Amino acid sequence: MRSQRLQSGIPVALAWAATLLLHAAPLLRGAGSDELDDLLVQLKSAGNEKSARTIEERIRFAVKPGQTDRLLTALSAPHPRTTPLVLDLLATRAAGPATVSTLRKFLRPEPAWYAAGVLGALSRLGDPAALTEMTERADDGRLKPEDRAEYVTAIAILAVRGDDELRPGAWKVLGRLRVKEGLGAFLDGLTDPLEENRKAALSGLQGTLGTLFPYLRFNFDAVNYKTDGGDAASRDKAAESIRKWLPSLGIPKDVLKTLKVDRPPPTTQTRTGESSP
Known part of the structure:
Protein backbone atom coordinates (compact mmCIF):
# COMPACT_ATOMS: atom_id res chain seq x y z
CA MET A 1 0.00 0.00 0.00
CA ARG A 2 2.76 2.41 0.94
CA SER A 3 4.54 1.60 -2.33
CA GLN A 4 1.38 2.41 -4.29
CA ARG A 5 1.03 5.76 -2.54
CA LEU A 6 4.66 6.60 -3.32
CA GLN A 7 4.23 5.64 -6.95
CA SER A 8 1.01 7.61 -7.32
CA GLY A 9 2.69 10.61 -5.75
CA ILE A 10 5.57 10.62 -8.21
CA PRO A 11 3.65 12.18 -11.14
CA VAL A 12 2.31 14.88 -8.83
CA ALA A 13 5.80 15.64 -7.53
CA LEU A 14 7.22 15.74 -11.05
CA ALA A 15 4.46 18.08 -12.20
CA TRP A 16 5.10 20.35 -9.21
CA ALA A 17 8.84 20.40 -9.93
CA ALA A 18 8.20 21.14 -13.60
CA THR A 19 5.99 24.07 -12.62
CA LEU A 20 8.73 25.46 -10.38
CA LEU A 21 11.30 25.17 -13.16
CA LEU A 22 8.96 26.85 -15.62
CA HIS A 23 8.54 29.84 -13.35
CA ALA A 24 12.23 29.92 -12.43
CA ALA A 25 13.43 29.70 -16.04
CA PRO A 26 13.44 33.47 -16.69
CA LEU A 27 15.60 33.95 -13.60
CA LEU A 28 18.01 31.24 -14.69
CA ARG A 29 18.26 32.65 -18.22
CA GLY A 30 18.66 36.25 -17.11
CA ALA A 31 16.51 39.19 -18.14
CA GLY A 32 13.48 38.34 -20.24
CA SER A 33 12.71 40.55 -23.21
CA ASP A 34 9.88 42.33 -21.38
CA GLU A 35 12.05 42.96 -18.33
CA LEU A 36 14.94 44.30 -20.39
CA ASP A 37 12.60 46.50 -22.44
CA ASP A 38 11.10 47.92 -19.25
CA LEU A 39 14.51 48.65 -17.75
CA LEU A 40 15.73 50.34 -20.94
CA VAL A 41 12.62 52.54 -20.99
CA GLN A 42 13.28 53.46 -17.36
CA LEU A 43 16.88 54.31 -18.21
CA LYS A 44 15.81 56.61 -21.05
CA SER A 45 13.56 58.57 -18.70
CA ALA A 46 15.83 58.57 -15.63
CA GLY A 47 15.63 61.98 -14.00
CA ASN A 48 19.23 62.23 -12.82
CA GLU A 49 22.60 60.52 -13.07
CA LYS A 50 22.21 58.68 -9.77
CA SER A 51 18.93 57.11 -10.89
CA ALA A 52 20.43 56.25 -14.27
CA ARG A 53 23.38 54.47 -12.64
CA THR A 54 21.06 52.44 -10.43
CA ILE A 55 19.07 51.29 -13.44
CA GLU A 56 22.27 50.56 -15.39
CA GLU A 57 23.46 48.26 -12.60
CA ARG A 58 20.12 46.45 -12.62
CA ILE A 59 20.49 45.87 -16.34
CA ARG A 60 24.11 44.70 -15.98
CA PHE A 61 23.04 42.21 -13.33
CA ALA A 62 20.04 40.95 -15.27
CA VAL A 63 21.63 40.43 -18.69
CA LYS A 64 23.60 37.20 -18.93
CA PRO A 65 25.96 35.66 -21.50
CA GLY A 66 24.11 34.07 -24.38
CA GLN A 67 21.66 36.95 -24.84
CA THR A 68 23.51 38.48 -27.77
CA ASP A 69 20.46 38.47 -30.06
CA ARG A 70 18.38 40.28 -27.45
CA LEU A 71 21.04 42.98 -27.05
CA LEU A 72 21.39 43.39 -30.81
CA THR A 73 17.64 43.87 -31.07
CA ALA A 74 17.91 46.68 -28.53
CA LEU A 75 20.24 48.52 -30.95
CA SER A 76 17.44 48.88 -33.49
CA ALA A 77 16.27 52.06 -31.71
CA PRO A 78 19.47 53.97 -30.78
CA HIS A 79 19.30 56.33 -27.81
CA PRO A 80 22.26 58.25 -26.32
CA ARG A 81 21.48 56.97 -22.83
CA THR A 82 20.77 53.30 -23.52
CA THR A 83 22.85 52.42 -26.59
CA PRO A 84 26.27 52.94 -24.95
CA LEU A 85 25.26 50.53 -22.18
CA VAL A 86 23.93 47.94 -24.65
CA LEU A 87 27.19 48.15 -26.65
CA ASP A 88 29.24 47.77 -23.48
CA LEU A 89 27.24 44.68 -22.56
CA LEU A 90 27.77 43.25 -26.04
CA ALA A 91 31.50 43.87 -25.74
CA THR A 92 31.69 42.03 -22.42
CA ARG A 93 29.01 39.32 -22.67
CA ALA A 94 28.99 38.27 -26.34
CA ALA A 95 31.19 35.72 -28.11
CA GLY A 96 33.70 37.94 -29.93
CA PRO A 97 34.31 36.50 -33.42
CA ALA A 98 30.73 35.29 -33.77
CA THR A 99 29.30 38.74 -33.04
CA VAL A 100 31.66 40.97 -35.02
CA SER A 101 30.17 40.34 -38.46
CA THR A 102 26.63 40.87 -37.16
CA LEU A 103 27.45 44.05 -35.26
CA ARG A 104 29.24 45.42 -38.33
CA LYS A 105 25.85 45.53 -40.04
CA PHE A 106 24.65 48.01 -37.41
CA LEU A 107 27.46 50.47 -38.17
CA ARG A 108 26.51 53.74 -39.85
CA PRO A 109 28.44 57.03 -40.05
CA GLU A 110 26.00 59.23 -38.14
CA PRO A 111 25.37 60.24 -35.46
CA ALA A 112 29.01 60.23 -34.38
CA TRP A 113 28.27 59.06 -30.82
CA TYR A 114 26.58 55.98 -32.23
CA ALA A 115 29.24 55.18 -34.83
CA ALA A 116 32.01 55.65 -32.27
CA GLY A 117 30.24 53.39 -29.79
CA VAL A 118 29.74 50.61 -32.34
CA LEU A 119 33.38 50.79 -33.46
CA GLY A 120 34.52 50.70 -29.85
CA ALA A 121 32.46 47.58 -29.17
CA LEU A 122 33.75 45.97 -32.38
CA SER A 123 37.32 46.60 -31.30
CA ARG A 124 36.72 45.07 -27.88
CA LEU A 125 35.15 42.05 -29.58
CA GLY A 126 38.30 41.50 -31.64
CA ASP A 127 37.74 43.41 -34.90
CA PRO A 128 41.30 44.42 -35.88
CA ALA A 129 40.16 47.26 -38.18
CA ALA A 130 37.99 49.09 -35.65
CA LEU A 131 40.75 50.94 -33.75
CA THR A 132 42.24 52.16 -37.02
CA GLU A 133 38.83 53.47 -38.12
CA MET A 134 38.30 55.28 -34.81
CA THR A 135 41.78 56.80 -35.01
CA GLU A 136 41.25 58.04 -38.57
CA ARG A 137 37.99 59.72 -37.59
CA ALA A 138 39.50 61.23 -34.44
CA ASP A 139 42.23 62.70 -36.67
CA ASP A 140 39.84 63.89 -39.41
CA GLY A 141 39.88 67.69 -39.39
CA ARG A 142 36.82 67.76 -41.65
CA LEU A 143 34.64 66.47 -38.82
CA LYS A 144 33.09 68.74 -36.22
CA PRO A 145 35.19 68.97 -33.02
CA GLU A 146 32.36 67.44 -31.00
CA ASP A 147 32.16 64.50 -33.42
CA ARG A 148 35.91 63.91 -33.27
CA ALA A 149 35.63 63.98 -29.50
CA GLU A 150 33.17 61.06 -29.65
CA TYR A 151 35.80 58.89 -31.35
CA VAL A 152 38.44 59.94 -28.83
CA THR A 153 36.06 58.92 -26.05
CA ALA A 154 35.51 55.52 -27.70
CA ILE A 155 39.29 54.99 -27.87
CA ALA A 156 39.53 56.05 -24.23
CA ILE A 157 36.93 53.45 -23.23
CA LEU A 158 38.91 50.83 -25.16
CA ALA A 159 42.06 51.85 -23.26
CA VAL A 160 40.30 51.36 -19.91
CA ARG A 161 37.95 48.42 -20.57
CA GLY A 162 39.68 46.53 -23.38
CA ASP A 163 41.59 43.31 -22.78
CA ASP A 164 45.33 42.96 -22.26
CA GLU A 165 46.07 42.88 -26.00
CA LEU A 166 43.96 45.93 -26.86
CA ARG A 167 44.74 48.44 -24.13
CA PRO A 168 48.36 49.21 -25.14
CA GLY A 169 47.35 50.20 -28.69
CA ALA A 170 44.61 52.47 -27.39
CA TRP A 171 47.01 54.12 -24.91
CA LYS A 172 49.43 54.79 -27.76
CA VAL A 173 46.76 56.54 -29.82
CA LEU A 174 45.53 58.62 -26.88
CA GLY A 175 49.09 59.60 -26.01
CA ARG A 176 49.58 60.91 -29.54
CA LEU A 177 46.26 62.77 -29.74
Missing part, protein backbone atom coordinates in the same frame (compact mmCIF):
# COMPACT_ATOMS: atom_id res chain seq x y z
CA ARG A 178 46.83 64.73 -26.52
CA VAL A 179 43.30 66.08 -26.14
CA LYS A 180 41.24 66.72 -23.03
CA GLU A 181 38.80 63.89 -23.83
CA GLY A 182 41.58 61.43 -23.00
CA LEU A 183 42.25 62.78 -19.50
CA GLY A 184 39.70 60.63 -17.68
CA ALA A 185 41.15 57.50 -19.28
CA PHE A 186 44.71 58.52 -18.42
CA LEU A 187 43.70 58.93 -14.79
CA ASP A 188 42.07 55.49 -14.85
CA GLY A 189 45.18 54.10 -16.51
CA LEU A 190 47.31 55.14 -13.55
CA THR A 191 45.75 52.15 -11.75
CA ASP A 192 45.86 49.68 -14.67
CA PRO A 193 46.80 46.13 -13.61
CA LEU A 194 49.77 46.14 -16.02
CA GLU A 195 52.81 48.30 -15.32
CA GLU A 196 53.44 49.03 -19.02
CA ASN A 197 49.95 50.51 -19.29
CA ARG A 198 50.43 52.59 -16.14
CA LYS A 199 53.60 54.01 -17.67
CA ALA A 200 51.79 54.76 -20.94
CA ALA A 201 48.95 56.42 -19.06
CA LEU A 202 51.31 58.58 -16.99
CA SER A 203 53.26 59.59 -20.10
CA GLY A 204 50.03 60.41 -21.93
CA LEU A 205 48.68 62.39 -18.98
CA GLN A 206 51.89 64.43 -18.66
CA GLY A 207 52.03 65.03 -22.42
CA THR A 208 48.37 66.05 -22.67
CA LEU A 209 48.57 68.42 -19.71
CA GLY A 210 51.77 69.88 -21.14
CA THR A 211 50.01 70.51 -24.45
CA LEU A 212 46.90 72.00 -22.86
CA PHE A 213 48.80 74.04 -20.27
CA PRO A 214 52.31 74.71 -21.66
CA TYR A 215 52.88 77.44 -19.07
CA LEU A 216 52.50 75.08 -16.10
CA ARG A 217 54.77 72.44 -14.62
CA PHE A 218 53.29 69.26 -13.16
CA ASN A 219 55.06 67.42 -10.37
CA PHE A 220 53.41 64.04 -9.87
CA ASP A 221 55.95 63.12 -7.23
CA ALA A 222 54.04 65.49 -4.96
CA VAL A 223 51.21 62.98 -4.70
CA ASN A 224 53.60 60.03 -4.28
CA TYR A 225 52.52 58.31 -7.47
CA LYS A 226 54.79 55.58 -8.85
CA THR A 227 54.07 53.32 -11.80
CA ASP A 228 56.25 50.55 -10.41
CA GLY A 229 56.43 49.21 -6.89
CA GLY A 230 54.10 50.35 -4.16
CA ASP A 231 50.59 48.96 -3.84
CA ALA A 232 47.36 49.38 -5.76
CA ALA A 233 45.65 51.26 -2.92
CA SER A 234 48.37 53.93 -2.93
CA ARG A 235 48.09 54.34 -6.70
CA ASP A 236 44.30 54.64 -6.43
CA LYS A 237 44.65 57.35 -3.81
CA ALA A 238 47.22 59.29 -5.83
CA ALA A 239 45.14 59.08 -9.02
CA GLU A 240 42.05 60.39 -7.23
CA SER A 241 44.09 63.25 -5.76
CA ILE A 242 45.10 64.29 -9.27
CA ARG A 243 41.52 63.91 -10.53
CA LYS A 244 40.22 66.21 -7.79
CA TRP A 245 42.95 68.79 -8.41
CA LEU A 246 42.67 69.18 -12.18
CA PRO A 247 39.33 71.09 -12.17
CA SER A 248 41.16 73.93 -10.44
CA LEU A 249 42.93 74.47 -13.79
CA GLY A 250 39.61 74.99 -15.51
CA ILE A 251 39.34 71.46 -16.92
CA PRO A 252 35.67 70.39 -17.08
CA LYS A 253 34.83 67.67 -14.59
CA ASP A 254 32.93 65.68 -17.19
CA VAL A 255 36.13 64.86 -19.12
CA LEU A 256 37.81 63.73 -15.89
CA LYS A 257 35.16 61.18 -14.90
CA THR A 258 36.21 57.58 -14.58
CA LEU A 259 35.44 55.25 -17.48
CA LYS A 260 35.74 52.16 -15.32
CA VAL A 261 32.89 49.83 -14.50
CA ASP A 262 32.75 47.70 -11.36
CA ARG A 263 34.91 44.92 -12.76
CA PRO A 264 38.58 44.64 -13.81
CA PRO A 265 39.59 44.79 -17.49
CA PRO A 266 39.11 41.40 -19.18
CA THR A 267 41.97 39.10 -20.06
CA THR A 268 42.64 38.15 -23.65
CA GLN A 269 40.88 34.80 -23.19
CA THR A 270 37.51 36.35 -22.33
CA ARG A 271 37.37 38.05 -25.73
CA THR A 272 37.60 34.78 -27.65
CA GLY A 273 34.42 33.33 -26.15
CA GLU A 274 31.55 34.27 -23.90
CA SER A 275 32.83 36.12 -20.86
CA SER A 276 31.38 35.79 -17.44
CA PRO A 277 29.23 38.58 -16.04
